Amino acid sequence: MTIGKKNFSRREFIKKNSLTGLGAFMAIGSPAFALSCFNGDIKTPAILGGAPVRTKSWYSWPVWDVDKDEAAIIDVMRSGIWCRVERGGHVVTEFENKWAETIGSKRCLALVNGTNSLITSLNMLDVGGGDEVIVTPYTFIATITSILEVGAMPVFADIDPETFQIDPVKIEQKITSRTKAILPVHILGLPCDIERIMDIARRHNLVVVEDACQAWLAEVNHQKAGTFGNAGCFSFQNSKNLAIGEGGAIVSDDEEFMDRCVSYSDNGRPYGSADLVGGGYVRRGNNLRMTEYQAAIGLAQLNRLDEETTIRNRNAQYLKTRLSAIPGILPYRLYDNVTRAAFHLFPFRYKKDMFKGMHRNRFLEALNAEGIPASRGYPGNLNKMEYLNEAFNSKNFKMMYPKDMLDFHLYVENNRTPENEHLCNEEAVWFYQSMLLGNNSDMDDIYNAIEKIHENADKIVASTT
Numbered sequence: 001m002t003i004g005k006k007n008f009s010r011r012e013f014i015k016k017n018s019l020t021g022l023g024a025f026m027a028i029g030s031p032a033f034a035l036s037c038f039n040g041d042i043k044t045p046a047i048l049g050g051a052p053v054r055t056k057s058w059y060s061w062p063v064w065d066v067d068k069d070e071a072a073i074i075d076v077m078r079s080g081i082w083c084r085v086e087r088g089g090h091v092v093t094e095f096e097n098k099w100a101e102t103i104g105s106k107r108c109l110a111l112v113n114g115t116n117s118l119i120t121s122l123n124m125l126d127v128g129g130g131d132e133v134i135v136t137p138y139t140f141i142a143t144i145t146s147i148l149e150v151g152a153m154p155v156f157a158d159i160d161p162e163t164f165q166i167d168p169v170k171i172e173q174k175i176t177s178r179t180k181a182i183l184p185v186h187i188l189g190l191p192c193d194i195e196r197i198m199d200i201a202r203r204h205n206l207v208v209v210e211d212a213c214q215a216w217l218a219e220v221n222h223q224k225a226g227t228f229g230n231a232g233c234f235s236f237q238n239s240k241n242l243a244i245g246e247g248g249a250i251v252s253d254d255e256e257f258m259d260r261c262v263s264y265s266d267n268g269r270p271y272g273s274a275d276l277v278g279g280g281y282v283r284r285g286n287n288l289r290m291t292e293y294q295a296a297i298g299l300a301q302l303n304r305l306d307e308e309t310t311i312r313n314r315n316a317q318y319l320k321t322r323l324s325a326i327p328g329i330l331p332y333r334l335y336d337n338v339t340r341a342a343f344h345l346f347p348f349r350y351k352k353d354m355f356k357g358m359h360r361n362r363f364l365e366a367l368n369a370e371g372i373p374a375s376r377g378y379p380g381n382l383n384k385m386e387y388l389n390e391a392f393n394s395k396n397f398k399m400m401y402p403k404d405m406l407d408f409h410l411y412v413e414n415n416r417t418p419e420n421e422h423l424c425n426e427e428a429v430w431f432y433q434s435m436l437l438g439n440n441s442d443m444d445d446i447y448n449a450i451e452k453i454h455e456n457a458d459k460i461v462a463s464t465t
């Protein structure tokens, strides 16, 4: 079997990546593998030469059905219709209809990625030069750059560290006469306090674009994330729970807005005329169209998403209960109205004081040595990085804003988010979504590894100095 330029035997390939081979592949070179070669004592932390809690692999991602999913992509390839505007293109439309139906939205537009879904939404809601957009600092950078890309000014509202989400109280404090929009993010796949945010938006007449790029099928009071605001945006990038490689979508009930988005994403052709060459152009536009074979992958992934989301929720709940028993481990809190989370990540706060002062980096190293991969997550300085200053020094920003608004030092001072900084720099730890696709025994491995590190914290700390 040939994949790109690399040749794999079909068996070898299936074993590594497909559903039938789930869990069969151990990453050689990982600390867990290396340390499993030592016949160390199981009670001694692996980082100090003991045997790791886990030598078994974690689940690889993405996964697919070798028979059904590969056949669907080959069908598209053999049709020769790879672009949706070719006559007969229908797979992207099918994906859009299915995603809209799945999340309970009137319309969906599939695009090249989540970043451009955000940019298109802001653009077509007339958010632009001179406007302020209130946003969380605890997110992937694309959320912020989408605001800059339309010429608007990101205004950071601090987070609630217990939930990892933007704090509605802080949002309200940041509203000025220039505020045009709120861009709430359901970060990590845990719903933000969207009902309160919508209430604030209604009272202040603000536009809401939900960044649901990590929140496929997450729900608040049984309503799906992404369907509360004027628009909801999703990402289908490779690591995502609904993985296409690259891809994104906008959803909304506002037909007129969606017509504008379709037109904008198709070089400005009028909505409904996509397959007409020379059909006229009604607006400035871009080409952000998803391909037919991307949509075929999306449809295949969508078949499994609901079941996988149920498994992630079950495992997250079990893991949360177990980890809560370890002093110094504080798992995420969901808002009371959350009926389902997506769990793109499983986050907790690490309190080093309960681990004899062990630095979080050392804790992560110790965890990794036990065969449990984890990350410290986002950097805490998206609100003061140089990319903002670079935008402020651009011709467009200089034309659109008074000088004092582009004073970077003043901006940084006005956009301080100490809760976020503390969370990112000191406490946050994540487990990846694919780790939540296992069973109780996999979650027990995570618990046992952290418990072991906790019990041996003094020895690990002593070995560090």
Ligand SMILES: Cc1ncc(COP(=O)(O)O)c(C=O)c1O
Binding pocket: 113, 114, 115, 116, 139, 140, 142, 143, 185, 187, 211, 213, 214, 234, 235, 236, 237, 246, 247, 248
């Ligand atoms: C919260 C958030 N917003 C936006 C994006 C951008 O999506 P994409 O990578 O598909 O452009 C991502 C992707 O990682 C994300 O996690």
